[in-house]
Amino acid sequence: MLPIVSRATMSSAPYTRAVVSAMRKLYPEALADKSFDNTGLLLEAPFDPRRRQRNSVLLTIDLTKAVANEAIARQDSIVVAYHPIIFRGLKSLTLQDSQQQSLLRLAAAGISVYSPHTAVDCARGGLGDWLADIVTGTPTHLPSDPKQQQQQPHPSDHTSQQPQTIPKRPLYMLQHHPSQQTLQQKALSLGTKPHDRRPIVPTSMPNYSPEETGMGRIVRLHDAVPLTAIIDNIALGLGNPKGFPIAVPQGKQISDMMIRTIGICAGSGGHLFGELREPVDLLFTGEMSHHEALAAIEKGQCVIALFHSNTERGFLSGVLKGQLEGEIAEEWKRLRDEQRSTNGVEHDKDYLAALEDESIEVHVSEVDRDPYGIMIAKS
Structure with a gap:
């Protein structure tokens, strides 16, 4: 009989691999500025088919704690974070560092992280x-909004007719x-x-x-x-x-x-x-x-x-989401066909169930935002 191979801990989720392949086709890592950048698959979470994630990818500019919470709650398979969460070598991975904490929580949930950064630029x-x-x-x-067009007086504007208060x-x-x-x-x-x-x-x-x-x-x-x-x-x-x-x-x-x-x-x-x-x-x-x-x-x-x-975030919904939906569809079909026809290896039923799932989802984070905002004075 052929050996039955458990895919747990041996590789990332098959859908994750399809997403990474799609990103590399759209934005080859060779185009990134390696003099300072750190692009590619930064976190490869082990795949456990008994508690597999959804066939979905979450797009974000920055991988913050809020975005990590969003991905975990949604049970996404992979986060594509434009900015690399790992820029330099790490000597340890602990829960004391907020960014490392996000990475550890994502890995524990079976969610991988890919960063394209300057390859997209x-x-x-x-x-x-x-x-x-x-x-x-x-x-x-x-846009015609009469309320927006109406000029409101500034609190410091005064005329001689106004009472002195x-x-x-x-x-x-x-x-x-x-x-x-x-x-x-x-x-x-x-x-x-x-x-x-x-x-x-x-x-x-x-x-x-x-x-x-x-x-x-x-x-x-x-x-x-x-x-x-x-x-x-x-x-x-x-x-x-x-x-x-x-x-x-x-x-x-x-x-x-x-x-x-x-x-x-x-x-x-x-x-x-x-x-x-x-x-x-x-x-x-x-x-x-x-x-x-x-x-x-x-x-x-x-x-x-x-x-x-703010010069980067709109690209996710305006361009990358549509590009990925088309490219992942091809890569997911190719990978599923390839894995199901692997010679000499019989996959367990949980792994085969993952390959039978045809669904494809690409979402853009709604909690990702620039740390800076604008303070607007209200009269």
């Missing part, structure tokens, strides 16, 4: 191109970037303005076009547009956030600025923008240091910064 059609599509888009309609302490409300369920990209037709684009730092990997693949993007519009139009595009493409930092040269107003060339970097752009070999009118990123922003406006450039992960 570099790839053609990845995060850099998505942001370039947003800044070169055309609004299809603007003791000013009240203003009330403030903390606003975070819109969650996945409230992102509204449909108001923007992506990438419709005539333009040229190329990477800031082209890839040197063979078999990839350096004109289309690499870190960051430089966009050159065929016709200059007002900075206010770019701001509208970014707001519409990223869910109409309540506000974000903008820097313009001293002595200039936002309404004065015309934009033709744009440097783009998801996340933290200061270092990559240092690689620019041509002047640009606008730097669009998640964050830059105080001195980097000062240097930019001294050159006459504008800077738009949305906070680090």
Whole structure:
């Protein structure tokens, strides 16, 4: 008789392996910047077919305790976290460290973790191109909300007709970037303005076009547009956030600025923008240091910064979710057929039951968010 092999502790869940294979096809790990990055399968949880997870993957930017709780409660098979939760070598894994605690809890629940990070930044059609599509888009309609259009007086505004009273302490409300369920990209037709684009730092990997693949993007519009139009595009493409930092040269107003060339970097752009070999009118990123922003406006450039992960999160629901659903369908079918026809090995009934499950689910975390929000004064 053929040996009956238990798959418990020998490998990760078969669905997890299909997800990892799909991610590697979409965003090859060879494209990642290995000089600092740590991409790939960072946590491979042993598969126990007697208490197997659902055939589902949870997409997130950051793997926080809240996201780990979400994945465990949902019984996902794998978390695809854009940012690596492990960046450097670990000398121990303990419950005293909050990030290690999340990893240990996920492993105990049979949930693996994969991180693509800069492979997504570099790839053609990845995060850099998505942001370039947003800044070169055309609004299809603007939301008309009379309440939003009505200008409310600021608590400190007074006229001579107003009675002199003791000013009240203003009330403030903390606003975070819109969650996945409230992102509204449909108001923007992506990438419709005539333009040229190329990477800031082209890839040197063979078999990839350096004109289309690499870190960051430089966009050159065929016709200059007002900075206010770019701001509208970014707001519409990223869910109409309540506000974000903008820097313009001293002595200039936002309404004065015309934009033709744009440097783009998801996340933290200061270092990559240092690689620019041509002047640009606008730097669009998640964050830059105080001195980097000062240097930019001294050159006459504008800077738009949305906070680090707010330039990345919408990509999960807007692009990656749909890509993965299609790619996983093919990989899951291939893996199931391959495992069921393995010669010389008879799988136990629990493992075969896992292979019979045709379901495929891809979800985007609703608790994942940037640590920073905007405090809004309420009159």
